[in-house]
Amino acid sequence: MKRTSVIAVLFLLVISITVFSADQRMFVALIDFTRNKDSELISSYFASRITGTGKYRLVTRDDRDIAALINESKLSYSTVSSDASQRLKLKNVKVIMPVKITNSKYSTSTSKIVIDGKTKYTYTVTYRVEGSFQILSVETGEILASRTIDHESSDSYSNTAGSFQESYDVARKKALQLAAASMEKVLNELVVIRASVIERISEDTYLVSGGVWSGFTVGSKVTFLLSYRGSEMKQGYAEVVSIGNETCIIKVWDKPEFDIVPGTTFVVELPNQHRRSEGVSKNNFYGGLLVTNMAFQGGIGFDNIGSYRGGFLFGTALNVAFFQQLASYELHGSLGLYIPFNKNSTAGFGVKGGVFVGGTSHIKDQNNYFIYGGGPFVSAFIDFPLGGGLFEGVFLEAGFKLPIAGISPGGLFVNFGVQSVNTPF
Structure with a gap:
């Protein structure tokens, strides 16, 4: 019986890879309204972070038709026109993220300590970046999120090791990476993947309808969702352990109090959350x-x-x-x-x-x-x-x-x- 179930699951995974289905991951268009070196680096770090998750498709310069469409639409920082909305929806662009960097600066401080009659100086470079970003819905034109960017980081060198330029580069890179991470965190909280349980495979594994084309990856974390009389209950914890384009297999680490019923129970992504091994x-x-x-x-x-x-x-x-x-x-x-x-x-x-x-x-x-x-x-x-x-x-x-x-x-x-x-x- 167990062997039959495993064969059936493998067959479904193969079918999910070979059928003619569309990639449902949404396009995210990041628009740099500042166009300076710091904003370009933040955009680069952000692109690396979200494409690495496999959850989104980022509009890049290689997507020439979409990029040209965005340029033609003359999008503002806070609105999406109805004409631009209609044209971008045809390209499956769901979210636009305009970014502005208003201020970047660094400061230095010095401290000293005397050891065996010798004075050692320590110099600290602190880099700070300020600005804001929005997350706009292409479909409705509304602002889904509006956040400030205000991050700083420091690095030190001494009169015996390191240099100002090395510490400046490290502090700047860390501050800009923090800005990119904060943008990804807000986006992840807004875009949550939802799928349904298809079949029970074993005591603690289930086949789920979402796969790579939904934005899941191996290691994605989910909780179980049960709708009951207009209310929703979220309980339990599981991780994706095997994946195809349209389906995946999850392993349950913490069972919900309600029964997991194929066709009725859903799973919802837990974005920006700890892995099971973390405490x-x-x-x-x-x-x-x-x-x-x-x-x-x-x-x-x-x-x-x-x-x-x-x-x-x-x-x-x-x-x-x-x-x-x-x-x-x-x-x-x-x-x-x-x-x-x-x-x-x-x-x-x-x-x-x-x-x-x-x-x-x-x-x-x-x-x-x-x-x-x-x-x-x-x-x-x-x-x-x-x-x-x-x-x-x-x-x-x-x-x-x-x-x-x-x-x-x-x-x-x-x-x-x-x-x-x-x-x-």
């Missing part, structure tokens, strides 16, 4: 109590989890505690394990252990002094989602920190705080 990062803002010393503490922490399905955790934190007219300033580093309760890792349980280093100073003593020290700690925590907005979740942590006499308060501690979460979904 979850959480920014924690907390306050707490050192129970043993009845001292207050607070700080900010960062936890990085290896995969959205849970696993190893790496954490860092900056912590300040106040006790007995002393202030303790600490830097924490930790390793641990995280077990999520849901598919997004926005709720779960974790344990970690690590070390802290820091120092203690008197708060009101005129003869203030600073003492350095450190030690180990262990903790367990639980977090869960709170909702949207700036802070998406809350967490509770309890643990034990080894006290260092005269340097750091220790013993049992409890922290409570809020967090923002960056997940694959």
Whole structure:
């Protein structure tokens, strides 16, 4: 039975390659309204990025008939005339992206350090590019998106290594590449591929109607869509593992709560999202109590989890505690394990252990002094989602920190705080 299914799938993939069908990927026309060196480089970087994805077809100078049509239409920065719209639609041009660069500049700064009586100078070059871009619908003429371009990047050299020109070129290239990446991100969010599930192949693989000609590539990430009584539910996570021109095979990594029914269930692309192997990062803002010393503490922490399905955790934190007219300033580093309760890792349980280093100073003593020290700690925590907005979740942590006499308060501690979460979904 399994062999018959595999043969049927291979037959469908072969048919998808050989039938007479049109490439449905849309044409994107990028129009440079500035025509200077920076705008030309941004256009080049952008073209390289979107053609590399296989999702679009970019209008280039080789498409002479379309390029000539755009020039004849005398398109403005913010509108597409009805005549231009009709003519461009015949060429399957769906989106026009006019770009303007209004300002490019660089600045320099200098710092120095003396080592063994020798002064070493470090020079930093910062390059900044400013402008804007639009995304216009050829079909309706409306502005689908309007964004500013404001990116900068820096690179350094010293009086012993490197040069101004090398750092200038690196800083400029990075800033312009950031601009191109921001343009691609907005376009990807507007143009989302949608396809239907055709057939179940095995427990975790399905045949889907979209292929190369829809804009999918091997590695494309999708979620499952179910329409029910006028509403839509998006759940689960899968990746394209094999592809033809019109169909592809997806492997499910996170099953949706609803059934995947061929002919009824759809898949929707997850643009600008993490791959399965990439993880979850959480920014924690907390306050707490050192129970043993009845001292207050607070700080900010960062936890990085290896995969959205849970696993190893790496954490860092900056912590300040106040006790007995002393202030303790600490830097924490930790390793641990995280077990999520849901598919997004926005709720779960974790344990970690690590070390802290820091120092203690008197708060009101005129003869203030600073003492350095450190030690180990262990903790367990639980977090869960709170909702949207700036802070998406809350967490509770309890643990034990080894006290260092005269340097750091220790013993049992409890922290409570809020967090923002960056997940694959």
